[in-house]
Amino acid sequence: MKRLFAVVLSLALILSLASFTASAEGFSGEVKIWVADAMVDLTKAKIEEFKAAHTEYAGMTVLVEPVGEGDAATNMITDVEGGADIFGFAQDQLARLVAAGALVELSEENAAIVTQENDGGSISAVTLGGLMYAYPMTSDNGYFLYYDKSVITDPSTLEGVLDQANAAGKKFYMEINSGWYQTAFFFGTGAMVTYDVDDAGNLVKANINYASPEGLAALKGMIATGRHPAFVNGSSASNASDYAAIVDGVWDSATVQAAFGDNFAAAKLPTFTVDGASYQLSGFGGFKMLGVKPQIDEAKLAACDALALYLTGEEVQAARFEQSGWGPSNLKAQQMDAVKADPALSALAAQLAFAVPQGQYPGDYWSTATGLGDDVIAGKLNDLTDDQLMERLTQFQDVLISLVTK
Numbered sequence: 563m564k565r566l567f568a569v570v571l572s573l574a575l576i577l578s579l580a581s582f583t584a585s586a587e588g589f590s591g592e593v594k595i596w597v598a599d600a601m602v603d604l605t606k607a608k609i610e611e612f613k614a615a616h617t618e619y620a621g622m623t624v625l626v627e628p629v630g631e632g633d634a635a636t637n638m639i640t641d642v643e644g645g646a647d648i649f650g651f652a653q654d655q656l657a658r659l660v661a662a663g664a665l666v667e668l669s670e671e672n673a674a675i676v677t678q679e680n681d682g683g684s685i686s687a688v689t690l691g692g693l694m695y696a697y698p699m700t701s702d703n704g705y706f707l708y709y710d711k712s713v714i715t716d717p718s719t720l721e722g723v724l725d726q727a728n729a730a731g732k733k734f735y736m737e738i739n740s741g742w743y744q745t746a747f748f749f750g751t752g753a754m755v756t757y758d759v760d761d762a763g764n765l766v767k768a769n770i771n772y773a774s775p776e777g778l779a780a781l782k783g784m785i786a787t788g789r790h791p792a793f794v795n796g797s798s799a800s801n802a803s804d805y806a807a808i809v810d811g812v813w814d815s816a817t818v819q820a821a822f823g824d825n826f827a828a829a830k831l832p833t834f835t836v837d838g839a840s841y842q843l844s845g846f847g848g849f850k851m852l853g854v855k856p857q858i859d860e861a862k863l864a865a866c867d868a869l870a871l872y873l874t875g876e877e878v879q880a881a882r883f884e885q886s887g888w889g890p891s892n893l894k895a896q897q898m899d900a901v902k903a904d905p906a907l908s909a910l911a912a913q914l915a916f917a918v919p920q921g922q923y924p925g926d927y928w929s930t931a932t933g934l935g936d937d938v939i940a941g942k943l944n945d946l947t948d949d950q951l952m953e954r955l956t957q958f959q960d961v962l963i964s965l966v967t968k
Contacts, residue, residue, distance in 0.1 A: 588618025589865035596629035596637075596646040600813070600886050605873065608881065612872045619865055631655075631850060636925070638664040638855070647855055647866050648873075652703055653687040653848045656695060657922035660763035665695040666856040666863065672697075672871055679876065683919070684891035687849040691761030696851035697874040700882075701896075702889025703848035704917055705743065705811045706909040708799070708818045711827040713806040720787065720834040720843065723807050728792035732806035737797035738784050739935025741928045742846055743809060746831060747784050749844035749918050753777040755962055759922045768963045773956040779836045781943070781951055786836070788938045795939050815887035815906040828909035830916065847917035849891060924965040934958050 597605045609624045627646070629637065635655035638645040639662040651659065659665045668676065673694045677685055684698035709717050713730045716722050727734045737743045748754070753776040758767040771777065787793055796802055799814040799821065809831065810818065819826045831843035852870045857863040872878065879890035880898060889907045890896050901907060934954075937943055943951060 588616075588620075588622070589859075589861045590619075590621030591859075591862060592623045592625065593648065593862070593866055593869065594625045594627065594646045595869075596627050596634045596649040598630050598650060598813070599628035601650075601882065602626055602628050604878075604881060604885055608873060608878050609869070612869060616868065616872075619868070622865060624869070635659060638662065638853075639925075642855060645855065647857070647862070648852055648870050649855075650699065650850060650852055651696075652850055652920070654846075654920045654923050656688065656690055656851075657759045657763035657765065658925065659853060660690055660695055662763075664855050665853045668694040668697070669867065672867055675871065676874075679893060680891045681893060681896070684849045684851075687919075688851050690759070690763060696853040697870045698849060698851050698891040699874045699879070700850040700888050701891040702812045702907065702910055703846075703850050703920070704910050704914055705746075705797070705809050705831075705845060706906075706913040707807060707829050707831050708810055708814075708822070708906075708909075709807040709827050709829065710805075710822045710825045712825040714827075717807070717827075717829045718832055720783075720832045723832055724787070724790045724792045727806040728790070730806060731804075732792065733794045733802070733804055734790075734792045735794050735796045735799075735802050735805050735808040735810075736787065737795055737809070737935075738788060739795055739932050739939055740797065741923070741931030743797060744784065744931055744935055745918070746809070746843040746845035747780040747834070747841075748772060748777060749846075750834070750841045750916075751776040751779040751783070751836075753780050754918075755927075756921050757923055757966065763922075765922065765924055765966045768966050770959050770962055772962070773952060773959040777955045777959075778948060778952055779839065779841065781938075781955060782836045783834045783841070784935070784938050785943050787834070789941065789944055795935075812887045812889050812906045812910060815904075826905070828905045830909060830912040842916050844916050844918060845913070846920040847914045848920035850888075926965050927962060930958070930961050930965070 606626050613620050631651045634649040635651040639658055642664045680698045681701055684701050688694050688696040713732055714723055714726050724734050753772050755770040757765045760766050797810050799810055799817040833840050833842050852874055854866045854870050876892045876894045879892045879895045882888040887906055
């Protein structure tokens with residue numbers, strides 16, 4: 563009934579049915595899919611394999627467009643009607659997408675298949691209020707440390723990594739003005755921010771203790787990192803240069819390997835020290851998934867569901883790993899020898915022991931966190947006393963609390 567309700571809700575969002583034709587044998591209209599830029603060519607190839615294996619969809623036209631997971635979720639929430647029929651996104655956007663009417667729940671049949679074939683964490687990530695709203699695609703949406711082992715001989719401490727990079731005239735990259743990456747410091751000291759969500763996907767309460775001794779230690783760690791001469795704000799290996807270490811994810815594994823060559827290495831995030839106390843950098847751990855938006859036409863919806871299920875199955879997840887190092891959520895794909903031996907995935911697994919599963923966050927959380935990080939990078943907090951830093955944290959915390967009332 564809820565699946566039918568989601569379809570009914572979408573009626574007001576669809577302006578025209580003229581772009582497709584459907585029949586009892588399948589669907590021969592147009593479907594639009596958004597995937598990460600690095601996955602466009604692979605996705606196109608796998609769609610052709612899908613159509614060859616499912617002749618009822620041989621006449622279907624699929625437009626594959628490069629839209630990253632973060633932009634895809636924002637675009638869908640802003641304009642469901644104009645968005646993709648199938649789109650990739652990260653787990654923290656699930657509640658917002660459900661609340662916006664941008665996701666249709668899985669059929670009982672597909673939900674059973676997904677549950678049987680994927681790991682438990684990814685199943686929890688696509689579930690809200692006991693219903694599954696997306697197809698797990700990866701179990702690797704976290705970050706860790708890549709480093710050049712000819713330069714960084716001891717990656718165990720952040721201070722050591724920074725100093726070793728600087729001594730070699732190299733750089734250390736970490737995106738501390740990102741609400742995703744800066745949680746490495748806050749969560750590492752025991753400061754937390756989470757949001758409670760109701761079954762409809764609405765944020766109802768903020769749980770936060772950033773204005774605390776733990777939060778102060780985290781902010782001081784960020785400030786010390788930001789003012790180090792080896793530090794560069796960033797997390798994309800493809801945009802980094804002359805670096806000896808970078809905090810990044812498995813999606814950039816091939817790029818980093820190309821940069822470091824035989825000196826390529828990866829490890830969990832290091833510890834950092836503030837006022838004589840040592841803390842393990844933490845951060846988010848999470849998942850990527852494919853979602854299907856509600857459709858008026860049941861034949862088109864069936865086609866989208868069938869394609870999304872195929873594109874998140876064992877074979878395609880294995881192909882994503884082989885091409886770009888994306889860590890599979892599919893249980894059989896996880897048992898591939900190459901997956902188990904992969905240095906980046908091993909580093910991620912080690913880091914996930916210290917990570918916090920990523921929940922749902924309001925859209926303005928990210929821009930608010932960017933503001934704090936920008937102040938750190940600009941040196942605006944360098945000369946503040948502990949009391950003044952606590953005032954800044956209190957302001958930050960108050961804004962984050964207020965986001966659930968907007």
